[in-house]
Amino acid sequence: MSLILPVTIFLAAVTIVLGRKVVEAQRHVPVTGQEGLLGMIGTARTEIDGKGKIFIHGEYWDARAKERIAEGARVKVVGIEGLTLDVEPLVNES
Numbered sequence: 001m002s003l004i005l006p007v008t009i010f011l012a013a014v015t016i017v018l019g020r021k022v023v024e025a026q027r028h029v030p031v032t033g034q035e036g037l038l039g040m041i042g043t044a045r046t047e048i049d050g051k052g053k054i055f056i057h058g059e060y061w062d063a064r065a066k067e068r069i070a071e072g073a074r075v076k077v078v079g080i081e082g083l084t085l086d087v088e089p090l091v092n093e094s
Contacts, residue, residue, distance in 0.1 A: 034080045041090060044073045054087060061086045 030036045042056030048069040054061050056077065062084045069089050070073060079086030 021067055037077050037080060037085065038058065040077050042075050043088070044069050044071055044081050044087075047071045048075075048087070051084075054085065056085070065089070 004078065037057070040051040040056055042054045042061075044052060044063070045055050045060065046052040048054070048063055048065045051064045052069070054063040054075055063075070063086070064084055065075070065087050067089070069087070074090040076090050077085050078088050
């Protein structure tokens with residue numbers, strides 16, 4: 001009994017700690033892959049009049065927008081289709 005009780009308590013503590021880490025990891029927003037790009041802010045490197053190029057997360061991407069966006073404007077990624085990002089102009093909220 002003097003060996004069983006401490007081992008049981010130790011294993012229960014390890015299980016609880018690992019379980020909490022798993023739940024915590026599931027709640028985090030993805031930061032890689034396509035899902036990680038959604039909501040990110042970038043800069044239009046060309047005029048986007050239907051299609052254009054943006055610079056985001058250290059990379060150049062093809063982008064498309066429903067409205068004209070001037071070169072140098074800040075944009076927000078709202079969707080992804082293949083290797084093309086759907087963007088909209090970032091509205092300053094001051």
